[in-house]
Amino acid sequence: MNDAACQCKQRFADPDDLAPLEEILERYSGERGALIPLLQDAQEAYGYLDERVMRALAREAGYQLSQVYGVATFYTQFRLEPIGEHLIRVCHGTACHVAGAELISEEISNLLGIKDGQTTPDMKFTVESVMCVGACSLSPIMIVDDDTHGKLKPANIRRIIKKYRGGGGETEE
Ligand code: FES
Known part of the structure; x- marks a missing residue:
């Protein structure tokens, strides 16, 4: 693997x-x-x-x-449950919202079968919505662990997630 x-x-x-x-x-x-x-x-x-x-x-x-x-x-910033191996934070600040953050979250939800704030049963991914992370020029963005993925389209999400599953797909869009 x-x-x-x-x-x-x-x-x-x-x-x-x-x-x-x-x-x-x-x-x-x-x-x-x-x-x-x-x-x-x-x-x-x-x-x-x-x-x-x-x-x-x-x-x-x-x-x-x-x-x-x-x-x-x-405070909602605090988590009382363990999170998955990879934390996906989807920005829902104003610029990202206008640029289609909702569609990004929907695609993640469809691919992983979890909603905002949930963790996949295999403890691989946790998804969270966050407010502006200060990279509006790249909107819409998501941050996986410490990596920022910007100017996203729903079609990019599968490849990015695959990368963190350990299944390749390292090429950026
Ligand atoms: S609104 Fe998403 S980075 Fe600013």
Whole structure:
């Protein structure tokens, strides 16, 4: 199997390993009111906010667990479930919307059989809608992991997804 496109298999830490969280806590030590950035960094490290991570964060940073849960569940930017190996973010900011982002999302949904915010049963892909990511001149765009794909047409999507499945299709449109 061609693994060339799977550069991010291990991109998230295991929630049983609290070393990344300790580094994050160290970064914000002594800062009051840093709960949101703490959670953002924890999510960046683990891919989502696992209960073990939130419990440790609350204990070590001196927050009530209910406060941590309250913030994590209030803001839509936080995920409480593991995400797939590849995160597809489709921009639905104004420029991308006007340029056809809805059609891009529909095509992804048709190809993967999942809706916005869902993960494929094989844990390969998670799809999320995001607001403007600051690359409007390339609209409509989607970002897969750290790669930006711009000026998309629905017909491009199958080939891009195939690349991340490890099935080739590396040539850009
Ligand atoms: S609206 Fe999509 S990048 Fe700005």
